[in-house]
Amino acid sequence: MSLNVELLEQSFEKVKPRADEFAASFYDNLFAAHPEVKPLFAETNMAKQRKLLLASLVLVVENLRKPEVLEKALKNLGAKHVGYGTVPQHYPAVGEAILTTFEQYLQQDWTPEVKQAWVDAFGAISTLMLDGAKEDYALETV
Template identity: 40%
Template sequence: MTPSNIAHIEHSFRLVAPQAEAAAAGFYRRLFELDPSLRPLFQHTDIVAQGRKLMQALGFVVANLKVPDQLLPVVAAMGARHAGYGVQEAHYPLVGAALIETLEGALGEGFTPEVRQAWTAAYGLLAEVMIKAARPPGSPLQAAA
């Protein structure tokens, strides 16, 4: 992550944070539009509470982008936990698309190409760490990521 990417993410997240509940609701709405088969993963989940967790997790990520040694172990643990919830590698691109579209909707004209690139880069890194952590220990795929 470049300093410029981090600055774009920090600034844009400050603009999204006041509309956190609506943004989270929009994220899950878009995710389920992209892949309705993901709904059962949340069948026993209070989606409003889950949205708060999502926004808290994003806030943690944004606050710690400058300290990857603190951020990445937490993200890896999250990836391992998500595997236990039934999240598969194929879901990560869908989540990324829903996130980017949600940010675009929340930021409007403030979602510049630079902001898009910064969030896309950050999500790519986080998804890679989570996917690797979710793979079985000793798996040739775990070492490959």
């Protein structure tokens, strides 16, 4: 699977100056479109959660050219999310919210090519996280 690394890097650079605001908007978008996931965050420190989201996005973008590093990190992240109550059905909601947020922040720079780059990236991220979640779940059921 090949991702458009240049477009992902360039578009992420454009939102970085407003990263904190971007993360807050992501959760606003997620909860507005999918209120069913809000209870998962009932005990969550949202300021810390926003920082974790940004750290994850930075990790992804900075390691796009190092797939082996990225694969391991995303599988670990997926395994961690099992413990938070995340189920596979939550992933499309997160993908939708991330795309909506990028669209809001990139505005005229949210071209069909950039959108496709992020759709592809989120698909790859989800697949690896879900692989990690399955591995973790399999370990717990042994």
